[in-house]
Amino acid sequence: MLFKQMTIIGVGLIGGSLGLIAKQKKLVEQVVGYGRRRGMLQKAVGLSAIVRYFLSLPKAIEEADLIVLATPIGTFEKIGREMLPYLKKGVVVTDVGSVKGRWVEKMESILSPQAFFVGGHPVAGREKSGVEAARAELFQGSRCLLTPTDQTDSSALKKVTTLWEKAGANVSLMDPFDHDQILGAVSHLPHLAAYALMETLAHPKIARKKPVQYSAGGLRDFTRIAASSPEMWRDIFLSNKEVMVEMIDLFQETVEKIKKKILDEDGEGLFEIFDRAKEIRQKDV
């Protein structure tokens, strides 16, 4: 047993899946849920993602030696301040948010020295959401990024690492700000491009021809991306604002460069770009 009581704040797809695997692999003695909607928490109990729940945050966390923040990032600060007076000394607090950077700094400054905070980001399938979609295998073979700082307690980091490894994930450690740059590039910017594409197709100038009924392979991949949770992506873009704006500017520059090559009928220049794109895939992904 790594922990006696794990309290999951926000029992959705990720929190619920962690609860399921923690129980199945006996990683913790007891999994407790906290949330605001009783119906959802009851459903989570029914699915065995948690064994019991509280609608009171102090009650949910006062006995916990591990707290997992699995609510939208925008709620972390408020929840952190609310929990603070009731935390057991030395409790490990981790999160599953898609943005780290200054959020890690903020949580550290709110919670320490009472609790040990470890920033975490399981990069797991997110097309569906809600505890109904939770499953014990969700993290099997997936990547989990942990983002320690020089404030991070090494024993807390070790325990959280073991938790995710036992859940089936491949854990990598990285700086919280590097994390936001890297995920900005491989996840947030692609989602932004997909959303922008779908929004462009909804423009009256294009939509009047009803093109989507003729959807080809290219578009289907985009619609899959753009079908993710709008709430989650709103929060990610706003939480990673500075990085996103910088990357969007680079993206726009690149689109402009390609457009200019089309206008100039610069076939060689286009070929070079398209060929490079193919190589990136073959080399790295």
Added chain:
Amino acid sequence: MLFKQMTIIGVGLIGGSLGLIAKQKKLVEQVVGYGRRRGMLQKAVGLSAIVRYFLSLPKAIEEADLIVLATPIGTFEKIGREMLPYLKKGVVVTDVGSVKGRWVEKMESILSPQAFFVGGHPVAGREKSGVEAARAELFQGSRCLLTPTDQTDSSALKKVTTLWEKAGANVSLMDPFDHDQILGAVSHLPHLAAYALMETLAHPKIARKKPVQYSAGGLRDFTRIAASSPEMWRDIFLSNKEVMVEMIDLFQETVEKIKKKILDEDGEGLFEIFDRAKEIRQKDV
């Protein structure tokens, strides 16, 4: 038998697959190939995509009552002019190019009244290329767009329609210029966005963190799109230049609009856009 001799100009993935299914379903008596590389044509014979080949264009087409242009769009005009003196009166010429519009007008003006031109575009999987990837089932359940004009011979259109239907495709008819708007929206613009994204990730400012090794689901869909044939996409973008430039402008406006909402921390505005994107998928695709 719909035709006695079908000559395929350019025996790659699409031409080769059409040859295979035409033979299998006995849609034509004889499938002949034309190309410039003997080795490739020999391979096509070996795979039964064609029964024989010519390296001389006049020889390849002089007996044909159906000619299928399956080379890059940029070559159509030159091949059309070269074929003209040798065409059998009343031969049906069709193509498999991804752009129609003015290319259809051009081919009609070059070939008529000697031949009957019917613009065609089988929308089939194009991730792989080359005759090695050809298979008789490629068009099964796929869409084939034919683009008649008021010049189109109705009996030629009927025969080409039947050919694609027997090959397993669902045939739709549309105006050649509408075709380019529609495919521009559901195929060309998505590919442009994917290429622009990959090129952005190759920018030194981003690439120095080596993000691609942490590739998540979002990026993998893009890399799949961007792995298509660079030659083909260069030709498509240049052939559909006017439509592309217009759509790129709309796309950039949209990216800028989303960026502004991020900068303004307009969560409600972002949610609206992301939610609409989800709806487009659920409704139409």
